[in-house]
Amino acid sequence: MSLGEFELIDRFFKRPVQRAVLGVGDDCALLQPTPGMQLAVSTDLLVEGRHFLSTVDPARLGHKALAVNLSDLAACGAKPLGFTLSLALPRADERFLAPFAQGLLALADRHQIELVGGDTTAGPLTIGITVFGEVPPGQALLRSGARVGDDIWVSGWPGEARLALEVFRGTLALGAEDFAQARLAMECPEPRIALGLALRGLATAAIDVSDGLLGDLGHVLRRSGVGAELALARMPRRALLAGQLAAVQRIAWLTGGDDYELLFCAPEGADAALQAIATQTGVPLHRIGQVLPRGAGLRVLDEQGSPIDLTQLAGFDHFKS
Amino acid sequence: MSLGEFELIDRFFKRPVQRAVLGVGDDCALLQPTPGMQLAVSTDLLVEGRHFLSTVDPARLGHKALAVNLSDLAACGAKPLGFTLSLALPRADERFLAPFAQGLLALADRHQIELVGGDTTAGPLTIGITVFGEVPPGQALLRSGARVGDDIWVSGWPGEARLALEVFRGTLALGAEDFAQARLAMECPEPRIALGLALRGLATAAIDVSDGLLGDLGHVLRRSGVGAELALARMPRRALLAGQLAAVQRIAWLTGGDDYELLFCAPEGADAALQAIATQTGVPLHRIGQVLPRGAGLRVLDEQGSPIDLTQLAGFDHFKS
Known part of the structure; x- marks a missing residue:
């Protein structure tokens, strides 16, 4: 130059x-x-x-x-x-x-x-x-603080960014408006700064969803020495994701990265406090699962309450592509 | 991966x-x-x-x-x-x-x-x-603090790294030992941390020589709104540089970058304090010029005290190469 x-x-x-x-x-x-x-x-x-x-x-x-x-x-x-x-x-x-x-x-x-x-x-x-x-010293949200019995929460509408990636890969077709929405999720994620600040003193552990919800939850579980159960029925979805085939929703939600939503754990009974934070920050919050003892591993229940086979899901890993 | x-x-x-x-x-x-x-x-x-x-x-x-x-x-x-x-x-x-x-x-x-x-x-x-x-607040060494009448100092043996570059470029031949020494200067520069700390409260302005001594001094002069005069006769040189042709010495010293020595200004009369710092840190310090009013621009005197034509020197600029 x-x-x-x-x-x-x-x-x-x-x-x-x-x-x-x-x-x-x-x-x-x-x-x-x-x-x-x-x-x-x-x-x-x-x-x-x-x-x-x-x-x-x-x-x-x-x-x-x-x-x-x-x-x-x-x-x-x-x-x-x-x-x-x-x-x-x-x-x-x-x-x-x-x-x-x-x-x-x-x-x-x-x-x-x-x-x-x-x-x-x-x-x-x-x-x-x-x-x-x-x-402030001691107030940082870490990956290592999740405790058995905590609820697991996620912000926003995770999975939408993954739909745009699949369109670029040629494995999914979306209408122009749906594609624009998915692409916005992928290309213009909003860092949840206000939410992170509001979660100080309330969340026991947190991570941002960059590589895929399951993979990122796995980091929290390993660092905290715990297991977890997620319920697909609790998965937050707007029309964009709800309009896709069930299998696509599952892949997008569980393995989609790039949404940069916050995935966090909070003590049971924090629902009212968290809904107040959702209102204050304008970021929807959904309770999607629970922290279990380590021995439980990581399991996901389908809409009928049966465990799904996670080995069928390949995490989005841009280092492997 | x-x-x-x-x-x-x-x-x-x-x-x-x-x-x-x-x-x-x-x-x-x-x-x-x-x-x-x-x-x-x-x-x-x-x-x-x-x-x-x-x-x-x-x-x-x-x-x-x-x-x-x-x-x-x-x-x-x-x-x-x-x-x-x-x-x-x-x-x-x-x-x-x-x-x-x-x-x-x-x-x-x-x-x-x-x-x-x-x-x-x-x-x-x-x-x-x-x-x-x-x-500590207010104690950072900036490029902007040089004052008319300050002395200009440099640490170490600037110019040696440039000799290695010229060997790699094929424009200079050095014996094996000399090349090893020049290459060490280019590849293993020592950050002058202890010197920088010791210069707090004493140096009025400082910069590290990364792009070439004249060019880096130019940054200090522009930010401080002053001019300067350097004397080639005061140029520090060990056997490696002293053994080169006068023209090569001049190029290496004035336009050589990559040595990561500190170039700094200090009030007149700080010689004893600076020599004590040189002893304490083990880094040789040499007084090589003086800060002048802005109108003087930047001039360099040759060994006989005559100004040299700086337009003949092209600064080492790795963006242009």
Whole structure:
């Protein structure tokens, strides 16, 4: 890339900082965390052709690149502070950079966080983001806190993003409106920051659904040393998912990733408190199962209450594709 | 990549955390910064074929990937706290991963910091690191604080790394021992953390020399709104550089990057304090010039005291190559 191309990139991403002490342009960015708070950090690397298609709308790509990182903060109950962006670009193309920056910074603005540092280089299209947030000591939501008897909850309408993936794979046909809705779920997930903050002190464990609901629940179970039972009959579904064949619903719901909803455990009897949080945050919450002793493993009951054979389901694993 | 390959990667990088509250394996890592301190953050993305050769020793690559990030903390006078690593790998090759992790973690151990989070994916070899450090409010070394009359100092023996680059480019021949020394400077730079900490409250401005001494000094001058004069006669050189043609020395010293030495400004008369710091840290420090009013621009005097024509020098810019 030429110097002019780097100036072009600066033009889209460089803005005066409002909250950080010092932003882009020195050796380091400087932030002033609230004294005594713990710092929560997460990082994600997105590679073209693996995490996103070359045909994706750059504005949505900018949104999603930040959203998947903010989602990790949400799953910890952390309040976002700022983020860094590393970009490898084959070329500095204004038609890509302008909407990409717009989508990225619009989401940052909505969460009142700033891009505090970055690095840009020529290379195969790769997006690296590291986010920082803060959380009071001992209040972070971890994967390891689930207790036998807890209820298992999920936010939003998980599974819809998976329908879009299946359309791109050519294994599913959807009408134009349904496809647009599924694609929005896949390309524009909303990080559940407000929900994560509200769950502090209430949820015993949490994770965001990125690789598939069953797989992500499995991480919680392993770390917590417990088992679980989910009921397909409790699966939240809107018209989009309800309109699909039962087998498609099951795959989408249990193995669909990329929705970035929060999956969490809470003590039995927290329904009223959680429904109040759902109203306050505008995010629907559904109770979908229960934490069992470790020996129970992970089982899923079908609509008739019979255990289904999970070996038939292959988790969505973008590393295997 | 297969699940087995990811387990292989985990094996090399996953270690129990000692200082962080929570390390790799949850949605976020948790760190407990010292209450009231500012957080310094820097990020770098290294792409194969651009920032490093495919033939580089993986242990040295691991060292350098972290070193260039720690160098940014050093240039700010920040104390390292931890780092995240994002890796895109064409394949999980143990012969690469084992020495890469060893080189990376050995440097981390020496600076008592931990790998607190990361992301691994299949893709063209790309290394993204984000480092965090802390610094008392108002004490960070910035690029913007240089004042007219300040002396300009540099650490170590800048220019040696550039000789190795020229050998790889085929424009310079060195004997085996000289090449080994130059290559060590290029591949194993030492981040000047202890020096950066010692310069707090003394240096008025600082930057690390990554893109070339003149170019990096230019950043300081622009941000500080000043000019400067450097004297080639004061250029620090050991036998390796002193043994080259005068023209090669000049190019290596003025435009050589990749040494990751600190270039800093300090008030006139700080020589004794700085020589004490050099002794304490074991890093040689040399006074190489003076800060002048902005109108003077940037000028370099040759060994006879005559200004040299800087338009003849092309800064080392890996984005243009």
